[in-house]
Amino acid sequence: MNESAADVARLQSLLDRSATKGGPHLRRTFQVPEHAVTAEQLVRYWGDGKGFALATVTANGEPRVAPVGVLLEQAHLYVPTAGDSGHVAHIVRNPAVSLTHWVDDLVAIIIHGKGALIHRESADYPALAEIVRATWWRDLHHARNGAFLRIDADVLYSWAHDPSSFMQS
Template sequence: MLETPDEVAALQTLLDESHARSTGHLRGIINDERTLSADQLTALLTGMKVLSVATVTAAGEPRISALDGHFLHGTWTFSTDGSSAKARHLEKRPAVSVAHIDAEDLALFSHGYADLMPPGAERDEVESHWTAYYGSSPWSWGDDIRMYRLRMTWAVAYAFKRDELLRARGVTA
């Protein structure tokens, strides 16, 4: 939970605006009783979470794969090796859909752009977090490791039994 108050506010605005412009069908499923706030999300999405990341081939065909994700500063960070098909897709077409789904308990569905993180303070902080979690720097895992930060343009958060989930996981936000 490295989010600043401004980052939490920006995430809440994105969640509210995304939900408001969603279809009636989606709003019927992810209704007011099943949405999660930015504060609740940042409290729930700690540690490593498995992400489904969808990219697009040059022929416009969708591809999905699972990645480790860490929710930091109000968005996902994830990595892959530069030799992967996913890295080639992202280099040419950075638009992605990213979902974290924890059974019916919790989900965050998002669309946006996978921004390659350049060297600097922001990437250093992400490396420090990942290193503390895994016990080694992600850059020690291969010759061409690429770290991305998701720039979300749309996101909705879901909990089938929100109040039960929050109680069970000790979240009071």
């Protein structure tokens, strides 16, 4: 988590644009804009990563979902994974993805966008690989099977039960 003021501003711009794109049902259930989370709150909440459900699409157009960890690094989203995972294969064929994270009566986050593979030879890989400390990741990385998915968010919807006190410093 290394967000500069410019990163936070870019994330806030995405949140603001997204708030205008939600349909009537989302705007009602997420109580937009009254219960929206700010970029600063989101950065503090995200910390060193959060668990999400990642949805991808198979070659046959069938939906698939998997639990993943998502890093927020300089206002970009990254999923550490195995290079031979199903969701990597899906994203290479069809980059459309959705992510969701929620804690009942506390927070909800929905992201729709495009995924892109960051393989071991990518310029961004070494710095990202150093961030992840989980044993499962270290094993993949040392076995030369680690990869990342960069998620380029088209929209990011957020909700907090009490945004006035959510992740305040």
